[in-house]
Amino acid sequence: MFKIGDTYTRDQIHTAVGGSKQAYIPTLDGSVLAVCVKTDLNPRAPRELLCGVGPIIAKSGALLASTPHKVPVFIKQAVNQWEYMGLYRVAAAYTSGPRFNAMVAGSGRSPNDVSVAIEMQP
Template identity: 50%
Template structure:
């Protein structure tokens, strides 16, 4: 479907997986279908996703943490240029505690802006 290291536009990603063209965790039919991340907000991506806060973001983070299926993960390289990193699945999720603090510390993001940490592994 996607080739590792190749760049895609959000329109191309949407045409293959669906979901939202704006959300960084687009969902379709109750599942997260991709992750479109920036290093500024997710410095350890694609291995660690720091979910923000908000009425759409928090449920998407929870869905990702619970779903068994792998998703394609992309990192933003430039305006509408998203590099495919591979397929990853959630292996751990934290909303508080030492693990949560460890992943958020040093990320440049205040703890109050992060609702969940999702640890991903490639498949």
């Protein structure tokens, strides 16, 4: 379906996996379909993801944190150019504590702006 290192448009990603073309975590019927992040908000992606606090964003982050299956992860490289990083699964998720603080530290984001910090593994 996707090749690691190749870039895809959000239309191509949507056609392949479904869900929202705009959401950073496209879902359908309570299932996470993919992750599409920017490095300005997730500088250590795809290994570490920081989910925001807005109601929809926080809900999507919590859903990702509880997702047992691997999902395709994409990182934005340019306007409508999303590099495929591979299939990743959640290894751990934190909403507070030392690991949460360590993951947020150096990201340019405040802990108050992160609802969940998620460790991902291929």
